[in-house]
Amino acid sequence: MTTVLDRSKAHSESDVQQWLRMYRQMLMIRLFEEQVNDLYTRALMPGLAHLYTGQEAVAVGICEALRLDDYITSTHRGHGHCLAKGAQLGAMFAELLGKEAGYCKGKGGSMHIADPDTGNLGANAIVGGSAGIATGAAFSAKRLNTGQVAVCFFGDGAMGQGLLYEVMNMAALWTLPVIYVCENNLYNEYTHNSETLAGDMLTRAVGFGVPGERIDGQEVRKVYATAKTMVARVRAGAGPAFLVCDTYRFHGHHVGDINREYYRSKQEEQQWKTERDPVKLMLDWLTTEKVANRAQLDQIQNEVKAEVEKAVQFAMAAPYPAVDRVAQDVYA
Amino acid sequence: MNMVQALNSAMDVMLERDPNVVVFGEDVGYFGGVFRCTEGLQKKYGEHRVFDTPIAEGGIVATAIGMGANGLRPVVEIQFADYIYPAFDQIVSELARLRYRSGGQYWSPITIRSPCGGGIRGGQTHSQSPEAIFAHVCGLKTVMPSTPFDAKGLLIAAIEADDPIIFLEPKRLYNGPFEGDPKQPAVGWNTHPAGEVPDGHYTIPIGKANTVRTGSDLTILAYGTMVHVAGAAAQQTGVNAEIIDIRTIAPLDVDTIAASVCRTGRCVIVHEATRFGGYGGELSAIVQEECFWNLEAPILRVCGWDTPYPHAQEWDYFPGPQRVAKAIRQVMGC
Ligand SMILES: Cc1ncc(C[n+]2csc(CCOP(=O)(O)OP(=O)(O)O)c2C)c(N)n1
Ligand SMILES: [Mg+2]
Numbered sequence: 234m235t236t237v238l239d240r241s242k243a244h245s246e247s248d249v250q251q252w253l254r255m256y257r258q259m260l261m262i263r264l265f266e267e268q269v270n271d272l273y274t275r276a277l278m279p280g281l282a283h284l285y286t287g288q289e290a291v292a293v294g295i296c297e298a299l300r301l302d303d304y305i306t307s308t309h310r311g312h313g314h315c316l317a318k319g320a321q322l323g324a325m326f327a328e329l330l331g332k333e334a335g336y337c338k339g340k341g342g343s344m345h346i347a348d349p350d351t352g353n354l355g356a357n358a359i360v361g362g363s364a365g366i367a368t369g370a371a372f373s374a375k376r377l378n379t380g381q382v383a384v385c386f387f388g389d390g391a392m393g394q395g396l397l398y399e400v401m402n403m404a405a406l407w408t409l410p411v412i413y414v415c416e417n418n419l420y421n422e423y424t425h426n427s428e429t430l431a432g433d434m435l436t437r438a439v440g441f442g443v444p445g446e447r448i449d450g451q452e453v454r455k456v457y458a459t460a461k462t463m464v465a466r467v468r469a470g471a472g473p474a475f476l477v478c479d480t481y482r483f484h485g486h487h488v489g490d491i492n493r494e495y496y497r498s499k500q501e502e503q504q505w506k507t508e509r510d511p512v513k514l515m516l517d518w519l520t521t522e523k524v525a526n527r528a529q530l531d532q533i534q535n536e537v538k539a540e541v542e543k544a545v546q547f548a549m550a551a552p553y554p555a556v557d558r559v560a561q562d563v564y565a
Numbered sequence: 566m567n568m569v570q571a572l573n574s575a576m577d578v579m580l581e582r583d584p585n586v587v588v589f590g591e592d593v594g595y596f597g598g599v600f601r602c603t604e605g606l607q608k609k610y611g612e613h614r615v616f617d618t619p620i621a622e623g624g625i626v627a628t629a630i631g632m633g634a635n636g637l638r639p640v641v642e643i644q645f646a647d648y649i650y651p652a653f654d655q656i657v658s659e660l661a662r663l664r665y666r667s668g669g670q671y672w673s674p675i676t677i678r679s680p681c682g683g684g685i686r687g688g689q690t691h692s693q694s695p696e697a698i699f700a701h702v703c704g705l706k707t708v709m710p711s712t713p714f715d716a717k718g719l720l721i722a723a724i725e726a727d728d729p730i731i732f733l734e735p736k737r738l739y740n741g742p743f744e745g746d747p748k749q750p751a752v753g754w755n756t757h758p759a760g761e762v763p764d765g766h767y768t769i770p771i772g773k774a775n776t777v778r779t780g781s782d783l784t785i786l787a788y789g790t791m792v793h794v795a796g797a798a799a800q801q802t803g804v805n806a807e808i809i810d811i812r813t814i815a816p817l818d819v820d821t822i823a824a825s826v827c828r829t830g831r832c833v834i835v836h837e838a839t840r841f842g843g844y845g846g847e848l849s850a851i852v853q854e855e856c857f858w859n860l861e862a863p864i865l866r867v868c869g870w871d872t873p874y875p876h877a878q879e880w881d882y883f884p885g886p887q888r889v890a891k892a893i894r895q896v897m898g899c
Contacts, residue, residue, distance in 0.1 A: 396651070559881065
């Protein structure tokens with residue numbers, strides 16, 4: 234990381250490093266997803282592509298508060314969570330393209346990236362599908378006394394699935410170190426959540442005795458600060474917690490979802506993009522606070538861009554798994 | 566009509582004819598369904614009859630069961646067959662057995678529509694063919710059309726039936742027939758005779774197979790997308806094959822199948838789903854029981870691999886015309 238010049242205020246060096254790291258991570262996710270959009274549109278990518286663009290501050294703010302060996306589970310919109318937890322760009326792209334060099338040997342694709350090295354128990358195409366896996370991981374951490382916590386990311390749509398409440402009840406009963414993070418981007422695919430959610434999200438958890446908090450998910454420093462306190466409490470043995478982050482996806486539900494006026498207005502999208510873009514908000518703050526100057530921020534941008542491009546090239550050139558490997562890993 | 570329009574028309578006809586019909590599921594209301602099968606229906610019949618649900622497959626089926634047992638005729642959509650499993654307990658433990666366990670006092674005439682099958686680059690959670698799992702459950706009927714004409718007639722029959730029906734729609738056929746070669750340009754239903762779909766009410770009986778090609782040398786049993794793949798394979802080999810579109814997985818039209826195989830003496834079974842424990846095993850057993858003394862060669866199955874649906878190797882997994890043709894030649898001994 235480049236050293237920081239031109240600071241008018243006294244920011245500690247470690248704060249500065251952390252802010253720039255979070256900015257860089259968000260930018261990386263943003264540029265990664267731009268490439269995914271391109272690969273998918275050019276029909277180079279099998280499966281579906283649900284872009285995380287617009288929600289970067291949630292994954293980055295929360296994963297910044299986690300240890301490398303803490304667990305996460307992710308969703309169909311999972312690229313951001315995987316990258317924020319430390320996944321490598323090249324193996325990510327390779328997985329999306331179905332290549333042998335991918336995280337899951339090309340067998341999982343966009344919605345199933347899993348990486349034990351970074352505590353990533355896996356993205357999950359089934360809405361709500363990973364709530365139990367995260368809760369069980371938290372149980373094992375408690376039982377084995379490892380001090381790990383588990384973070385279960387899911388969308389507002391998953392609040393409809395019964396499994397979530399079954400395991401939340403267990404987590405509360407058994408005082409498990411798990412944090413349920415709901416990314417409330419207002420939509421379940423093409424349906425606004427006013428059509429699908431009754432009552433108040435937070436009080437659902439409160440009913441189980443699980444403390445809940447609802448925050449602006451576009452401000453990465455706010456997300457981080459909240460997560461930090463929450464993670465510390467959960468790690469110390471206070472039992473599960475629930476966090477709702479209000480956010481917005483900038484693109485369609487998946488890459489093919491182009492004409493969206495049917496279910497959400499251009500004006501609404503425009504407003505989020507211009508006023509609530511997490512990457513831009515952080516960039517503006519870094520500049521206003523004089524944490525970094527223009528040249529430094531440009532340099533970060535150029536570095537990330539180059540890394541992403543290199544990773545795409547690597548993945549494009551990588552071979553597909555041999556056809557006779559297809560039956561591998563069905564059983565032990 | 567394409568298959569989407571045909572299905573839409575079937576629901577339209579039934580919503581119009583029977584005030585007890587209600588249609589619901591994820592995104593089916595104002596959006597009109599991810600494949601547009603319910604487009605316009607909410608506008609036409611109102612939010613109390615065509616509506617959106619939370620993402621809660623267990624809850625969708627569970628409430629439909631209660632509605633069905635108390636006078637309504639629900640048609641629910643599970644967005645992809647790959648997402649039906651959260652509802653599996655309700656389907657197996659409640660829906661399928663309600664009539665039996667209440668000694669015929671209660672039943673729930675619901676139709677569960679769900680797109681199935683691969684060939685759309687959907688990866689493992691947008692490609693599965695779970696028909697054998699439902700065929701195994703007593704008390705359910707399981708249907709899979711292969712054309713728009715059949716889709717509409719079968720769906721109306723399903724909605725009118727007093728039994729619970731799992732109605733699986735091969736999504737690769739929504740917009741046109743597909744013979745299994747992804748490199749061929751896509752064709753629509755407009756030039757296919759089964760794309761001619763009447764606007765009004767008609768039914769196709771549940772429990773009747775359809776002989777889509779007559780022949781004397783060999784019988785191919787297929788359903789859904791594989792009916793079209795089998796046609797292409799038969800063409801390719803030049804073998805005079807009879808092709809039977811099973812159409813209703815359960816109850817099965819054993820008579821049509823047995824008569825055909827007893828005549829041809831040879832049988833190839835084709836399905837997209839995995840092989841082990843697949844529906845082809847049941848078909849094979851029935852053919853063996855009914856036609857053993859007429860068989861001239863072992864029955865062969867052409868199926869998906871015994872793996873989850875692969876992400877990148879779709880066209881290796883998919884039992885395309887080459888694999889079917891190979892089986893045809895093998896059974897013919899040529
Ligand atoms: C069990 C299940 N049902 C349905 C789907 C289809 N589906 C994929 S994403 C999605 C909407 C999810 O909404 P939300 O949880 O809010 O996440 P978002 O897409 O907004 O990030 C649906 C219904 C699924 N993947 N799994
Ligand atoms: Mg959402």
